[in-house]
Amino acid sequence: MTPQKPYLLKPDDEIGRRFKYEFDGGRDFSLPDMDCPRCTPWNTTGSEYPSIAPKDLPLALRRAARSLGLSVEAWQRLRQEVGSAMPGDVEWEPGTEFGSLEADVRGNLPDVVWRGSWTLVLRQVAYDKLLDEGFELRGRSAKLNWKGGAPTKLTEVEVRLGVKLHDWRSLSRCEVCGRPIEDAPDRIILDRKTYDPTVPIQRIVDLPTSMVVSPAMKEAMERIGLSGVTFAAPEWK
Ligand SMILES: [Zn+2]
Numbered sequence: 001m002t003p004q005k006p007y008l009l010k011p012d013d014e015i016g017r018r019f020k021y022e023f024d025g026g027r028d029f030s031l032p033d034m035d036c037p038r039c040t041p042w043n044t045t046g047s048e049y050p051s052i053a054p055k056d057l058p059l060a061l062r063r064a065a066r067s068l069g070l071s072v073e074a075w076q077r078l079r080q081e082v083g084s085a086m087p088g089d090v091e092w093e094p095g096t097e098f099g100s101l102e103a104d105v106r107g108n109l110p111d112v113v114w115r116g117s118w119t120l121v122l123r124q125v126a127y128d129k130l131l132d133e134g135f136e137l138r139g140r141s142a143k144l145n146w147k148g149g150a151p152t153k154l155t156e157v158e159v160r161l162g163v164k165l166h167d168w169r170s171l172s173r174c175e176v177c178g179r180p181i182e183d184a185p186d187r188i189i190l191d192r193k194t195y196d197p198t199v200p201i202q203r204i205v206d207l208p209t210s211m212v213v214s215p216a217m218k219e220a221m222e223r224i225g226l227s228g229v230t231f232a233a234p235e236w237k
Contacts (some may be wrong), residue, residue, distance in 0.1 A: 001115025002059070002189060003197035004197070005215070005233070005234070005236055006202075006212035006213060006215065007199070007213055007231040008188065008210060008232040008234050009218075009230075010117060010229070010231070011114040012110075013230075015110050017024070017228065018227065019109060019110045020103065020107050021107030021109050021110075021113070022104070022147075023103055023109070023113045024115075025101045026103070026115075027048070027050075027097040027100070027102065029065055029099050030096065030097040031094060032067045032068055032071040032079065032094065034068060034093075034094040034177050035069040035072070035181070036072055036179065038175070038176045038177070039177060039181070042094060042095075044093050044094060044096065045095065045116070045118060046119075046208035046209035048098075049090060049158060050140040051138045051140050051158045052090065052098045052099070053099050054099075056164075058081075058086065060078060060082050064078050071096075075177075090160070091205075100140050100141065100142060100143055101115065101140075102120065102142065102143040102144075103154075104147055106149050107148065108150070109154075111126040111225075111226040112126065112228030112229050113228060114228070116210035117209060118208070118210075118230050120156065120157045120201070121155070121156045122155055122157060123152055123154060124141075124152070126224065127139055127155040128158070130221075133220045133224075135220070136200070137157055137158075138157070138160075139156060140156055141154070142156050143158075159211050160203065161202065161203045161214075161215060162196055162203060163190050163192040163195040163196075163205070164190070164203060164204065164205045165189065165190065165205070165206045166190060167189075168191065168205065168206045174188055178188065179205065184207055188204070188207070188210065188214070188234040190237075195236070200213060200216065212234070
């Protein structure tokens, strides 16, 4: 059976009219920048694995995280050193974050709060409802520092890479470090062959700040009435 097209999941930009809140989150463990002589130092936003605690990482990665930047050669050595010690579906790169999110919070939160537009954080009750619906999600409680308002528990959903852009291999890359050097496309066209409909939420490999949900997940989120999200229909080929 042909899978149905997924939907882009995005923050609801209008949410500030209904909910007054602040959510200032971050993680203290991330891999160093790539100090490429051609690109200048860079890292990837949206590469984050809250379910993997820093203490469970290979020693080489824990050591590397102490530096702010590594040369292209040092990154190559790091990749050799770590080898296959990380799970195959975990893509780690410059700027990848591990472990729980910590946040200063105040106010009246919607069901879904976001860090930027790429970190998905749900009220615990909303997260539990999605689990009750049968969706297999990976999550980790955020560590919250309440500055005001009614404290509530929040769980960050881990969203791993999945679907790719159509024709993504044609993105041109830096010859020195391999970084994709094209800007994000104006129109998101997904490669339908790379979409696994059994994964309810997944990031777009070439645009890890963007994520898609399966039609079943969209339907459940709408039926439950989750505040804080909107959906958009991408193209696919
Ligand atoms: Zn480069």
